[in-house]
Amino acid sequence: MTAFGKLIRTTAFRLTLVYLFLFALFAASLLGYFAWNTRRMITEQIADTVNSELSELNEQYTRGGLRGLVTAVEGRALRPGANLYLVTTPQGQGVAGNVASLAPGVMDRPGWAETFYKRLEENDATTRNHFALVKVAQLSGGFRILVGRDLEERRRLFGIVARAAQWSVLIVIVLGLGGGVFVARRVLRRIDAITGTTQRIMAGDLSERLPVGRSGDELDRLAENLNMMLERIEALMVGLKEVSDNIAHDLRTPLTRLRNRAEEALAQSGSETEYRAALERTIDESDGLIRTFNALLMIARAESGQARDNMTDFDAADVAQGIQELYEPLAEDKGLTLAVAAESAKIHGNRELVSQALANLVENAIKYGQPVATPLEMAADGPVNAAKPPDILIEARREGSDVLLSVTDHGPGIPEPDRQRAVERFVRLEASRTQPGSGLGLSLASAVATLHGGDLRLADSQPGLRVTLVIPSRGVE
Numbered sequence: 001m002t003a004f005g006k007l008i009r010t011t012a013f014r015l016t017l018v019y020l021f022l023f024a025l026f027a028a029s030l031l032g033y034f035a036w037n038t039r040r041m042i043t044e045q046i047a048d049t050v051n052s053e054l055s056e057l058n059e060q061y062t063r064g065g066l067r068g069l070v071t072a073v074e075g076r077a078l079r080p081g082a083n084l085y086l087v088t089t090p091q092g093q094g095v096a097g098n099v100a101s102l103a104p105g106v107m108d109r110p111g112w113a114e115t116f117y118k119r120l121e122e123n124d125a126t127t128r129n130h131f132a133l134v135k136v137a138q139l140s141g142g143f144r145i146l147v148g149r150d151l152e153e154r155r156r157l158f159g160i161v162a163r164a165a166q167w168s169v170l171i172v173i174v175l176g177l178g179g180g181v182f183v184a185r186r187v188l189r190r191i192d193a194i195t196g197t198t199q200r201i202m203a204g205d206l207s208e209r210l211p212v213g214r215s216g217d218e219l220d221r222l223a224e225n226l227n228m229m230l231e232r233i234e235a236l237m238v239g240l241k242e243v244s245d246n247i248a249h250d251l252r253t254p255l256t257r258l259r260n261r262a263e264e265a266l267a268q269s270g271s272e273t274e275y276r277a278a279l280e281r282t283i284d285e286s287d288g289l290i291r292t293f294n295a296l297l298m299i300a301r302a303e304s305g306q307a308r309d310n311m312t313d314f315d316a317a318d319v320a321q322g323i324q325e326l327y328e329p330l331a332e333d334k335g336l337t338l339a340v341a342a343e344s345a346k347i348h349g350n351r352e353l354v355s356q357a358l359a360n361l362v363e364n365a366i367k368y369g370q371p372v373a374t375p376l377e378m379a380a381d382g383p384v385n386a387a388k389p390p391d392i393l394i395e396a397r398r399e400g401s402d403v404l405l406s407v408t409d410h411g412p413g414i415p416e417p418d419r420q421r422a423v424e425r426f427v428r429l430e431a432s433r434t435q436p437g438s439g440l441g442l443s444l445a446s447a448v449a450t451l452h453g454g455d456l457r458l459a460d461s462q463p464g465l466r467v468t469l470v471i472p473s474r475g476v477e
Contacts (some may be wrong), residue, residue: 016180024172031165035158042154043133047112050135053083054147061139069145070096083149084117084132090142099146102134107144110136114151131155190219206234258285299440299447314351316403316471317342319358320396327362331392334366339390345398347473349452354405354471357448358394360441361407361467365392369409369464402454403473410464419458445469 061069077098086097103115116129134148210223265278324340331338446456454470
């Protein structure tokens with residue numbers, strides 16, 4: 001397709017043609033109304049002048065009779081640029097005036113008429129007829145009088161307006177087409193730039209972004225929104241690649257260990273007890289893999305938004321107390337105290353996912369939150385130790401329009417530079433590599449917070465770590 005063909009097919013050019021047509025129609029209508037109104041005003045002025053003169057001549061006839069009327073008409077007919085005058089007998093013969101000929105039947109019908117005429121001094125076959133607005137009145141005795149005025153001035157003014165309208169419409173069309181071509185070319189260049197970028201993106205370069213100008217118009221706003229969407233897609237694709245790599249790396253070890261144990265059991269085990277022990281170890285490894293895949297599926301559900309279908313209203317305090325009751329025995333086995341401080345705070349969300357996210361935070365605190373003894377605590381006496389706060393604290397409270405579910409421990413914590421990386425999938429910091437786990441706990445909590453329009457915050461509890469799940473309480477009265 002040629003450049004001109006692409007140009008005239010653009011929406012901008014077609015819209016320009018539509019607006020041009022409407023504007024030209026409006027301009028023509030406005031000029032037409034002006035011409036018609038001007039014509040009407042001139043006609044009214046002529047009619048007023050003719051009525052005035054006809055009234056004066058009628059009074060002259062009443063006072064001086066036919067002789068006085070003829071004298072008055074002949075005197076007025078000799079003036080430069082005079083109006084039209086004609087006095088006829090009852091038989092239609094001219095008595096006085098400056099009109100040589102009229103259209104047939106004009107003098108027979110009293111009242112207004114527009115008619116062709118010739119003046120006496122133009123009584124030549126080659127002279128063109130003029131056009132005039134006349135009024136015929138019947139006098140006593142059967143005489144008739146005609147007074148009129150030439151309409152050449154009206155015709156000339158109407159012609160001026162008509163020519164101005166033609167030139168105006170022509171100028172509007174030319175400028176409109178020029179402006180349409182300019183706008184269409186400008187829009188077409190931007191669309192071509194966007195098209196080229198999208199083609200490179202479709203070819204696999206997700207780092208490309210649509211060009212954004214400085215005008216802030218609708219195309220710039222569209223490009224900004226699309227760029228944000230592309231950034232989100234790129235982040236998801238990078239995350240998908242990292243997940244694939246991490247799955248291949250982190251799950252290869254347990255799968256290899258699972259196979260080696262099965263192979264070792266076949267090769268070395270001889271008794272039923274040994275076979276049973278080998279099978280139990282295999283089941284443990286399988287359970288760990290299942291938990292990992294379940295966590296991945298739950299993260300995928302949260303990130304895709306599928307879990308929004310199961311959102312209900314529930315109390316965050318009930319969730320916090322349920323998690324405390326569930327994990328308190330496990331914490332006691334580790335020598336830790338687990339407490340809850342919850343106030344009623346309604347949430348509209350997916351209770352299952354919020355509970356799972358909070359459970360993951362508590363599990364992480366139990367695994368990695370062993371309290372770090374400070375010199376002051378080591379030197380403290382019994383009463384001070386008795387007042388020591390719990391090792392792990394679960395909190396649920398409202399803060400403005402948000403509901404905060406937090407888990408605080410007094411362990412080694414996470415250094416601030418590593419906190420952003422700690423929420424990524426399968427990321428396990430050096431301090432936690434000796435502990436069992438898949439590195440998905442914080443990732444799931446972050447995905448659940450994002451699903452509900454909130455976020456996951458990691459902060460220092462001096463010492464230890466405070467992880468807070470921030471969820472807006474919207475949708476709850």
